[in-house]
Amino acid sequence: MPPKLNNFIDVPKIIKEDRVKEFFPGLLPDVDEIRKIEFPSLVSSGRTYMDSGATAQPLASAIRDITNYRLTYPRGSNHSENSEEAKRASQEYNRVKDKLTYFFNASDYMVGFTGGTTDTSNWISTRFDFKKGDLIVLTEMEHNSQILTPLNFAKMMGVDIEIVPITKPEGRLDLDYLRKIMKTRKKGKILFNLIHVSNVTGVINPISEIRDIVGDRGFIYLDMAQSAGHMKIDLNALDVDFASLSAHKMYGPFGLGAIFINKKSERYLGNHYSGGSTVKLVSKNLVTYEDSVARFEPGTQAIEPAIEFGFVIDRLYELGMDNIHMHDIELGKYMLHEMKKIPNLNLYGPKTFEDRLSILTFNLGSFLRKNYKEVACRLDAKGISVRDGCFCAHWYIALMMGLNAPIQDVRNMLLKLGISQDFLGLPKQLVRLPGAVRVTPSFYNTIEEAYTTIQSIAEVAEDIL
């Protein structure tokens, strides 16, 4: 039976009557042109890509520019300083750092390249200048890449762990708890691992307020994986100590990330890896490291991906992050508004658009039905790409779905012991991982695609509930 669509906004009619600007003023006016030039595979494939939270589609102009660069110039290594090729490689590589500094207003920071946010998070967690009795603060909202290594490493180092809880039902951080930690913890260093924007609910954490709470005693490491490609960020104003991003979530290449190291905090960070390029001199009993950010970048760098990322940054600058942000928000607002009309759709996180981005996670019916995979497959069959599962945020998604930590521990223990639900006579819902479906549009999505996605979710809901 077709879904009852009567109460949905009639987007096709709005488009036909040429009134899109009136109803959705935040949309980029030239999105069709941008798609044709920058995202031709989206146009030719006919797919509706709503999984930009996992990875964003790459900008075609950057692919063309790097291909052209590679075909024009002989390759050089950054180690061989005095050949024309080496000089070009180093110059171009460093120029991208300058572009990132400008783009993120990050003159207070050193910029280096990494393998991505996970790589950077592992670096910070294992090479921060921890001493026994120091504290690492996590939040229940973090991505696993910010949780797992600190948990393992803290034990080895004798570092304490505190976890800032979330408040329900919105899923924001309980900042009073953080205030309490800062009040009671009188001694030792404190490193706060903090997600900028949640990859589950799109909540934007109030970094300036958190900086005030944490004060000069605390170090903040900001995971910008979800925010950097969707909103304008002023790192000097945020005044964090370390920050990271992944290029592939910013319409750039896979396998590359950036780290921002506040110059005032640099001395608290050791090398992630060591090797060539990081040192001035190695003698039998002494090593003198480079003073510049080169000391954090051992070996032959990902020079070409970095240069490609530079082309991406140029293009994003031209498009304007404020415009990208507004387009994103306009699509997200519309979709959230319409999702609320779908019977039995349970959306996690804030129901309004203050301080959040367009990351929409939901279940059809109760999460106990475990139909999230089926929903994703059915949407895929309709040409719509979404993500399903736990989004590498097991703590947060479980809490948002109403499973508290002890229940999760018991479930995990059963899983670890290999005790199947059949053996215990438990309904399988109790043992298997719960999950949800996530829709993440970006600036290359059209309002028509957002409409199709909503209609398709409504149809799937009608079919399977």
Ligand SMILES: Cc1ncc(COP(=O)(O)O)c(C=O)c1O
């Ligand atoms: C908030 C957040 N942090 C970290 C990561 C890890 O990023 P990467 O896989 O690029 O290392 C992700 C990826 O989904 C994320 O959403």
